[in-house]
Amino acid sequence: MSKKVNVAIIGAGLAGLACAKELQKNKIDFHIFEFTDGVGGRVRSDYVDGFTLDRGFQLYNPSYSEGKRLLDYQSLDLKPFCPGVAIRDGKRLRIVVDPFRDKSFRLRLIKDLPGNPLSQLGLVSYFLKYLITSDAQIATTKDISALESLTKSGVKGSLLEKLFRPFLQGVFLESELATSRKFLDVVLKTFLRGTPSVPAQGMQEISNQLSKTINKDNLSLNTKVIKIEGNKIFTQDEVIEANKIVVATDPSTAISWLNLEKKKMNSVTTWYFKADQSVSSLIEAKPILFVDGKQSGPLTNAVVMTNAAPSYAPAGEVLVSASAISPYENSDLSSVKKHLSHIFGVNTENWELIKEYKIKEALPAMNPPYSLLNSNQITNDLFVAGDHRATSSIQGALLSGTNAATLVKVSLGL
Ligand SMILES: Cc1cc2nc3c(=O)[nH]c(=O)nc-3n(C[C@H](O)[C@H](O)[C@H](O)COP(=O)(O)OP(=O)(O)OC[C@H]3O[C@@H](n4cnc5c(N)ncnc54)[C@H](O)[C@@H]3O)c2cc1C
Numbered sequence: 001m002s003k004k005v006n007v008a009i010i011g012a013g014l015a016g017l018a019c020a021k022e023l024q025k026n027k028i029d030f031h032i033f034e035f036t037d038g039v040g041g042r043v044r045s046d047y048v049d050g051f052t053l054d055r056g057f058q059l060y061n062p063s064y065s066e067g068k069r070l071l072d073y074q075s076l077d078l079k080p081f082c083p084g085v086a087i088r089d090g091k092r093l094r095i096v097v098d099p100f101r102d103k104s105f106r107l108r109l110i111k112d113l114p115g116n117p118l119s120q121l122g123l124v125s126y127f128l129k130y131l132i133t134s135d136a137q138i139a140t141t142k143d144i145s146a147l148e149s150l151t152k153s154g155v156k157g158s159l160l161e162k163l164f165r166p167f168l169q170g171v172f173l174e175s176e177l178a179t180s181r182k183f184l185d186v187v188l189k190t191f192l193r194g195t196p197s198v199p200a201q202g203m204q205e206i207s208n209q210l211s212k213t214i215n216k217d218n219l220s221l222n223t224k225v226i227k228i229e230g231n232k233i234f235t236q237d238e239v240i241e242a243n244k245i246v247v248a249t250d251p252s253t254a255i256s257w258l259n260l261e262k263k264k265m266n267s268v269t270t271w272y273f274k275a276d277q278s279v280s281s282l283i284e285a286k287p288i289l290f291v292d293g294k295q296s297g298p299l300t301n302a303v304v305m306t307n308a309a310p311s312y313a314p315a316g317e318v319l320v321s322a323s324a325i326s327p328y329e330n331s332d333l334s335s336v337k338k339h340l341s342h343i344f345g346v347n348t349e350n351w352e353l354i355k356e357y358k359i360k361e362a363l364p365a366m367n368p369p370y371s372l373l374n375s376n377q378i379t380n381d382l383f384v385a386g387d388h389r390a391t392s393s394i395q396g397a398l399l400s401g402t403n404a405a406t407l408v409k410v411s412l413g414l
Contacts, residue, residue, distance in 0.1 A: 005031040007408055008233050008242035010225045013041025014394060015385040016248030017210040018070060018401030019408075024213065026409050031242075032214070033235060035224040040207025041250065042362070043394065048354055050314035052202040056359045057270045057303070057321045060206060063194025066398035067206075076205055078197035079309040082288035085167055087114070088343045089293040095283060096163060101195065104284065114293065115159025122154020129153075130189050138185045143368035146184035147177035162293030170291070170301040173266035173325050173363050180370035183391055190395075200311045206394070225249075228257060231381055244381050244408050248401060251364045251388035258378055263388055265361040267326035268300075271336055273351040274313075275320040279344050280304050290343050297339025298324045320351070326360070363392040376404040380411055 007023055009016045012034035023030045038044060046053045060067065062078055084097030084105070094112035097105045105112075113120055130138075150156070150164060165177060171187055172179040199205035211219070226234045228247070233240050247254045251263055287308030291301050302322040305312045313319040322340055333353060341348040364387060374389045385404035390396035 003238055003240045005029070005240055005242050007031070007244045007246065008033065008240060009246045009248055010228075010233065011035075011041065011248035011250070011386075012039040012211065012219065012221075013248060013250070013386070014043055014207065014210065014397040015387065015401035015404070016041075016246070017207065017214070018066070018398040019246050019248055019385050019405040020214055020218070020401075021070060021210060022402045022405030023408065026405070026414065028405075028409060028412065028414070030218060031240075032219045033223045033225050033233070033240075034219065034221050037221055038207075039211040039219075039221075040204055041397075042359075043203050043207050045202030045204035046355065047202070050317070051272065051274070051319055051354055052309075052312040053272050053355050053357075054198070054203040054270075056268055056357050056362060057301070057323045058203055059196035059198060060203065060394060061190050061194045061196050063190050064393075064395035064398070066395055066402060070398060070402075071206065071209055076209065077200035079200055079311075080195040080197040080287075081303070081308050082286045083191070083195045084288060085163070086283060086288045086290045087112075087162055087166070087293040088290060088345075089114070089162060093283075093345065094162070094293070095288070097288070098192075102286075104286075113159070114162040115157055119154055119157050119159040122156075123159060126150070126153045126155060127188065127192065130185050131192060133185070133189075135186075135189075138182055138189070139372045141182075143370055144181050145177060145368055146172070146179045146181055149181035149184060150177070158293075166291035166293060166295060166300070167289075169325055170289075170323065172366075173268050174365065175325060178365075178367055180366045180368040182368075182370055182372055183366045186372070186391060198305070198309050198312075200309055202312070228382075244383065244411060246383040246385055246404050246408065248385040248404070250361060251386055252361060254384055254386055254388065258382075258384055260384070260388075264365040264367075266363045266365055267358075267360045268323055268362045269326060269359070270321055270323045270357045271333075272305075272354040272356075273320045273322065273340075273348075274354055275304070275318040275348070275351045277318060278346045279320060280307055280318045282344060282346070292339070292343055297342060298335055299339045299343065300325050302340055302343050319354075326358075364388040366392055373399075373403075376400060377407045377411075383407055
């Protein structure tokens, strides 16, 4: 006899968890099937010898509207980073920080901002424009690439190459800035509204908090769904019948099961190092993201995690995260450490590698023309949720999960 559930959610990433929370709120029974041994999907952390290691460097922006609705920020104890970047430019270190949120580097900004006055004016007008542009306008204006959008607005030359390209490639996980202008505008708006942060106990806390209220009987971990056929889902051990099915897997699985439009996945590698104190006192010990304006090595960005969240390491220890967008197949540690030494301007010889994360399918590419919100309904009984249906972000995953649950509710006639 096959088992029966009301709503089957496949995948306990943020989309699956947000969907479950919304169903729970509406008193709709559900069961989540998750392939791995824990919740969170791409938002998980490991705890190694007292160090907190997020599975790939990532930040949470408290201005995410869906996050505001679903998460309890106080208990997440968010630790903000500096609202800006430090740019290694040969021997010079430029500090470009939002002067309204952190006044310490106001005077430096004038001489440190790369580019000529014309391109700098382009930057100011770009930001001002998006402060007054509604989300609906962003979604409906003609789509072009982020690179085209920036250059059209006058953001070019060294302002583009030393600041925007190095910074944005760490957000998009691609260096051509071929990503949709719509996502660029959403990202810039989000950065202006909120300061990227990490929860004191790691990004995993976001996933844990979402799953906390889910009854353990409604969640099967270590359960891989092999296929779905009509209203049946097949795991390695059983066949389950469901009134409604929500596919909240990773993008590649959902796309192949549901025959959706194929998407390229962007990759990233993150290395975590136990570093020494010399690096933590740089720039007044501010937790600021470092990029290399000349891109003279493999790394895309690096940051002293413990300057934002000392709880990420045992007392007195320093944790550094360094990331490179792939393809960077030959992870030659010596070139990573050499580049870190150049970026920070300190000796890194004695830094110990704690762990390396190679994430092949980190973000679905969002090339233009891109729609910021795609349908979550396939048939009357089949639904899809995940960042690939909205934006490649925590906000996108949460929003698509909530939207899928709303459609399930409607299809149940509730
Ligand atoms: C390294 C990295 C850095 C990032 N940085 C940021 C950032 O700074 N800010 C930001 O907003 N976003 C960031 N993101 C993006 C964000 O993490 C994702 O967009 C979001 O977590 C996607 O959630 P999801 O639920 O759509 O998919 P996933 O997290 O992929 O969840 C899918 C779940 O389905 C499960 N699953 C798959 N197949 C099956 C199956 N057959 N049976 C059962 N279960 C299955 C998986 O195990 C997984 O748990 C980053 C992502 C990565 C990887």
